[in-house]
Amino acid sequence: MCFHRRSGVVMETHTQDLIREAEAAALVGLAPKSLANMRSRGGGPPYIRLSxxxxxxxxxxxxxxxxxxxxxxGGAA
Structure with a gap:
C-alpha cells in the first residue's frame, strides 16, 4: 500500500491496483500520448510518479x- 498526494488530497492506493500508462490509456479510451499531454498541462486523471x-x-x-x-x-446530475 502506498499514499500519494494530489491537489492537497492524500489518496491511498494498493500497489496491486497500479497499472502502466499504456494500460491506463486503453482503459479510458485515449492514446498514451494524450495522457502524457494532460499530465504536462496539470490535468487528466490522478497519477503516481515513481521516478x-x-x-x-x-x-x-x-x-x-x-x-x-x-x-x-437534459442536465440531470
Whole structure:
C-alpha cells in the first residue's frame, strides 16, 4: 500500500491496483500520448510518479475520473 498526494488530497492506493500508462490509456479510451499531454498541462486523471519516467495509475482513480466526466443529457446530475 502506498499514499500519494494530489491537489492537497492524500489518496491511498494498493500497489496491486497500479497499472502502466499504456494500460491506463486503453482503459479510458485515449492514446498514451494524450495522457502524457494532460499530465504536462496539470490535468487528466490522478497519477503516481515513481521516478522521472515511471508513471502509474490506479484503476480506482481512473474509474472515478471517468465517472466525474459523465454527462447526463437534459442536465440531470
Amino acid at each position: 522521472r519516467t515511471a508513471i502509474r495509475y490506479s484503476r480506482r482513480a481512473l474509474t472515478d475520473w471517468l465517472k466525474e466526466r459523465t454527462v447526463h443529457p
